[in-house]
Amino acid sequence: xxxxRAGVLLASPALAVIAVFFFFPVLAAFALSLTxxxxxxxxxxxxxxxxxxxxxxxxxxxxxxWRALGNTLYFAGVGVPLSIxxxxxxxxxxxxxxxxxxxxxxxxxxAPVVTTLVAVxxxxxxxxHTRYGLINYGLSRLGIPAVDWLGNPHxxxxxxxxxxxxxxxxxxxxxxxxxxxxxxxxxxxxxxxDGAGAWARFVRVTLPLLAPTLxxxxxxxxxxxxxxxxxxxxxxxxxxxxxTVSVLYLMYEQGFKWWNLGTATxxxxxxxxxxxxxxxxxxxxxxxxxxx
Amino acid sequence: xxxxxxxxxxxACAASLAAGCGPSDSRTVLHFxxxxxxxxxxxxxxxxxxxxxPDIRVEVEQLPWSAAHxxxxxxxxxxxxxxxxxxxxxxxxxxxMLKALIPLERRVAASPTIDQADYxxxxxxxxxxxxxxxxxxxxxxTRVLFYRKDLLAAAGFAxxxxxxxxxxxxxEALKRRSHGERFGVYFPLNDYAPLIALALQxxxxxxxxxxxxxxxxxxEFERTYAFYVDLFRRGYAPSLRDAxxxxxxxxxxxxxxxxxxxxxxxxxxxxxxxxxxxxxxWMTAPLPGPDGPGASIAGGTSLAVFRSSTHQDxxxxxxxxxxxxxxxxxxxxxxxxxxxxxxxxxxxxxxxxPYAAAFREQLxxxxxxxxxxxxxxxxxxxxxxxxxxxxxxxxxxxxxxELDARTDAILAKRRELLAAGARL
Numbered sequence: 001x002x003x004x005r006a007g008v009l010l011a012s013p014a015l016a017v018i019a020v021f022f023f024f025p026v027l028a029a030f031a032l033s034l035t036x037x038x039x040x041x042x043x044x045x046x047x048x049x050x051x052x053x054x055x056x057x058x059x060x061x062x063x064x065x066w067r068a069l070g071n072t073l074y075f076a077g078v079g080v081p082l083s084i085x086x087x088x089x090x091x092x093x094x095x096x097x098x099x100x101x102x103x104x105x106x107x108x109x110x111a112p113v114v115t116t117l118v119a120v121x122x123x124x125x126x127x128x129h130t131r132y133g134l135i136n137y138g139l140s141r142l143g144i145p146a147v148d149w150l151g152n153p154h155x156x157x158x159x160x161x162x163x164x165x166x167x168x169x170x171x172x173x174x175x176x177x178x179x180x181x182x183x184x185x186x187x188x189x190x191x192x193x194d195g196a197g198a199w200a201r202f203v204r205v206t207l208p209l210l211a212p213t214l215x216x217x218x219x220x221x222x223x224x225x226x227x228x229x230x231x232x233x234x235x236x237x238x239x240x241x242x243x244t245v246s247v248l249y250l251m252y253e254q255g256f257k258w259w260n261l262g263t264a265t266x267x268x269x270x271x272x273x274x275x276x277x278x279x280x281x282x283x284x285x286x287x288x289x290x291x292x
Numbered sequence: 293x294x295x296x297x298x299x300x301x302x303x304a305c306a307a308s309l310a311a312g313c314g315p316s317d318s319r320t321v322l323h324f325x326x327x328x329x330x331x332x333x334x335x336x337x338x339x340x341x342x343x344x345x346p347d348i349r350v351e352v353e354q355l356p357w358s359a360a361h362x363x364x365x366x367x368x369x370x371x372x373x374x375x376x377x378x379x380x381x382x383x384x385x386x387x388x389m390l391k392a393l394i395p396l397e398r399r400v401a402a403s404p405t406i407d408q409a410d411y412x413x414x415x416x417x418x419x420x421x422x423x424x425x426x427x428x429x430x431x432x433x434t435r436v437l438f439y440r441k442d443l444l445a446a447a448g449f450a451x452x453x454x455x456x457x458x459x460x461x462x463x464e465a466l467k468r469r470s471h472g473e474r475f476g477v478y479f480p481l482n483d484y485a486p487l488i489a490l491a492l493q494x495x496x497x498x499x500x501x502x503x504x505x506x507x508x509x510x511x512e513f514e515r516t517y518a519f520y521v522d523l524f525r526r527g528y529a530p531s532l533r534d535a536x537x538x539x540x541x542x543x544x545x546x547x548x549x550x551x552x553x554x555x556x557x558x559x560x561x562x563x564x565x566x567x568x569x570x571x572x573x574w575m576t577a578p579l580p581g582p583d584g585p586g587a588s589i590a591g592g593t594s595l596a597v598f599r600s601s602t603h604q605d606x607x608x609x610x611x612x613x614x615x616x617x618x619x620x621x622x623x624x625x626x627x628x629x630x631x632x633x634x635x636x637x638x639x640x641x642x643x644x645x646p647y648a649a650a651f652r653e654q655l656x657x658x659x660x661x662x663x664x665x666x667x668x669x670x671x672x673x674x675x676x677x678x679x680x681x682x683x684x685x686x687x688x689x690x691x692x693x694e695l696d697a698r699t700d701a702i703l704a705k706r707r708e709l710l711a712a713g714a715r716l
Contacts, residue, residue, distance in 0.1 A: 171526045256362040
């Protein structure tokens with residue numbers, strides 16, 4: 001047996017699993033997005049018809065889809081930099097020579113990641129409560145009037161962003177910490193001898209050496225933030241005034257509330273294409289900056 | 293010496309478990325999906341039922357209303373429906389089309405305790421799809437006017453209006469006294485129910501040709517549309533959504549508006565939340581119609597039995613039990629939900645509740661919403677188009693034409709299936 005054949009043989013169980021549980025469902029979902037599967041088809045499969053790309057065309061003509069897309073881009077556009085910034089900041093603090101009780105803080109800051117999303121979302125709903133919430137209590141101590149966080153279309157999304165950043169930044173923080181540990185101390189010493197201050201050392205030594213990690217983290221975070229669903233589902237049900245309907249939430253409503261599976265799978269594929277495009281763009285930018 | 297006690301306890305537990313699920317329990321087990329708070333409260337009525345019917349045991353599974361619709365559809369798709377459930381009567385057409393429910397007329401006709409004449413006709417009709425009855429009304433709701441007695445009295449009106457012309461006179465008088473800072477009526481632009489209630493007051497249905505086309509561009513609906521839009525254009529109603537005001541009861545208490553259209557759930561809410569100084573200063577009234585008292589929406593919750601159930605007879609026995617006037621009265625006392633049978637309304641607390649009187653009168657004049665699975669989507673389009681009409685982007689006539697176009701698009705598949713001979 002040649003090594004190549006042995007490799008294929010050894011990999012084949014995994015490939016078979018991926019084919020059955022990934023490629024086949026994706027293809028089936030794509031086929032479904034070309035049909036008008038709806039409540040009538042649920043009643044009787046003979047009511048199912050092939051409609052080509054009509055679901056996609058209708059979706060692009062639906063105002064709520066654009067609203068959901070805008071909300072998702074807003075969420076990712078504000079949330080991803082905030083999340084990465086918080087992760088990097090926390091990692092730098094934990095990695096600094098002055099840090100004490102590193103293990104304790106690392107665990108404490110990572111703790112939100114391992115909590116159950118739905119449970120903490122419900123707890124945050126209490127924290128954000130207009131009249132009894134801890135956050136408004138703190139604001140009132142500072143003389144700021146109560147904010148109806150989840151009931152006001154202008155504050156609902158910022159509140160969800162705040163929650164998501166708190167929930168997710170610990171994960172990237174650990175990745176950054178590992179990468180920071182990998183930067184040799186000698187580089188900093190050399191830079192210091194050359195007269196580089198703290199900021200110059202961060203920009204000239206830390207950031208360039210973190211670049212591959214930063215790329216990985218940004219791709220993972222963008223992919224995660226585009227899939228916003230459980231937070232609005234638990235905290236706002238897409239409201240108020242549709243200000244927290246995300247693309248995935250729209251898909252859920254179309255698919256499982258109205259049983260328009262044709263439309264819902266079309267939403268899923270549009271989201272997939274978007275995330276694919278954004279990831280390609282990130283890789284392109286990363287390659288450009290690496291060659292500069 | 294604690295071990296023997298523990299062992300004894302374990303043996304007792306094991307024995308009780310065996311008694312609970314062993315062959316000694318031959319009772320029929322009914323799975324009852326009960327939505328909302330009623331699902332919790334209904335359990336207090338069941339011990340009595342199980343005492344009367346020792347051969348039936350009821351297992352209630354509580355669902356929140358917010359997840360009920362998708363849960364039902366998923367259960368139907370996965371062929372794992374319960375024996376019976378309570379459901380909003382606006383979902384009956386959809387589940388009937390899915391052939392998930394059994395028709396009930398024969399059982400009603402054979403029942404000694406259920407008398408169709410005792411039920412409010414409009415509510416009953418909302419459970420009839422294609423001439424067949426698929427749900428039995430359990431508790432009911434409809435929309436009436438909530439109004440500020442003191443503000444109307446100050447404007448010179450001792451009684452609430454009973455027709456649109458009267459209503460407009462009251463609104464004009466309120467407007468003259470408010471100097472543009474307060475309004476006569478508040479119909480949130482994000483709520484389609486007030487418009488639908490006013491549209492149901494016309495004799496022309498909102499859908500035509502076996503519910504395959506919109507029927508909005510006609511003189512009757514357009515009369516409603518013009519009336520509704522004029523409320524905003526003339527400054528009687530503010531062009532606001534619910535998100536634009538702090539909340540309904542605060543603004544109602546402040547007198548920001550004098551009329552509001554809502555259902556029985558807001559009676560308790562207003563009693564709790566309005567300041568004590570407003571006690572007795574607000575009341576409910578049946579909806580005014582184009583030329584005298586008008587119709588409103590036939591809302592409410594029905595009990596339905598699933599086709600896939602293997603205990604349909606036992607499920608029907610439970611439906612019959614929950615429909616008894618005496619049980620309905622107990623249910624009202626526990627929940628405040630309005631009973632679906634006229635004979636249950638004689639209960640002292642309900643008959644004497646001044647806020648319930650308007651609902652009692654209105655329930656004699658309720659009409660079902662169009663019975664197509666697409667109705668909620670059509671209603672959402674009505675809300676979106678109407679917001680544009682109110683904001684002056686479309687005339688009411690163009691708005692009605694737009695409604696017809698959008699409704700026809702939503703109903704396209706239904707039309708094609710019916711044309712191809714499908715039985716929906």
